[in-house]
Amino acid sequence: MLHDVDTVQVVATGTFIFLIIGGAGVAVLALSLLGTELFHFGHADVDGPVSVEAVAGFLGAFGFGAAIVNELLGGRTAGTVAVAAAGGALAAVPTAWLAARLSRAARNMRTDPTPTRDDLVGAIGLVVTPVPAAGYGEVRVRVAGQPVKLNARADHPIPVGAQIFVVQALSETSVHVETY
Template identity: 55%
Template sequence: MGWTTVLFIIVGAVGLGLLALSMLGGELFDFDGADSVLSIEVVAAVLAGFGFTAAFISALPGVDLPLALVAALGAIAAVPVAYLAWLLTGRARNMPTDATPNRTDLVGRPGVVVTEIRAGGYGEVRVRIGGQQVKLNALADEPLPAGVHVLVVEAPSDTSVKVRLADPERN
């Protein structure tokens, strides 16, 4: 393995290291914000694509290309790698997500009593919201034993709800 191959491998490794830092550091290393074509991920992809492609070409057995041609081929190979990095990071940054569920989303949800709700006191219910099971303090107009299916009718706070019996025939 010649010194040029080692040099190109080092350039590719620096690109991978920079990519790892950008993944861990997030926006600390961005040059011009998330909307820019010149992001740290794109620069890392250019370095890695250039370095590893040029190292591969320079290490081919029986092929002795001039250093300038090897570097040019590495640069050409770095273009689609950079484009893919730009495309993927842009899509990841602009990915649509659902709104964060809040207490108004609890009203109307079915649940199950986990800890008995006594008359005039609190118990606990388990309700599914946003794909997650949450356990909440619960109040009811009538005592409800554990295991009973209920329906949330009010959410006075983020951690407590008022419930009623969901379907008397189901319980």
């Protein structure tokens, strides 16, 4: 006759320690990739020979890899824990290399320059709020491929829907326009 027996899965101490190491590595990696610059002391551009992302990636992969190997081996002895640590290190080296490469690529990614008020001159757009002769209306133009709504002045009144040309940028948010 079968009896109801509660089974409790016991996690080896080595596995638990490896999981803590892996979790700490992933937490530091997430913080460093999100740009908190948690471990930057001194000048922000000084990263040293090994980046924080590489160390965090190494620790995360080492901890989780070693925990997996330790559980697969049933690591209850010092020898099996040592083999698990070696397995974790084997997983950690390529992960650290990849984390360093990806974080360096993200930091050094080329981007377009931020548009300035000088980029507004020459833009073509539409009037969305009538532009009176002695006041401001609103126009919508495209700057660097993005639609931008700006306050607009003109020498003569311009009705809604008229196509305009930006002659001068009065500020970052207002322009002088003419009909196109």
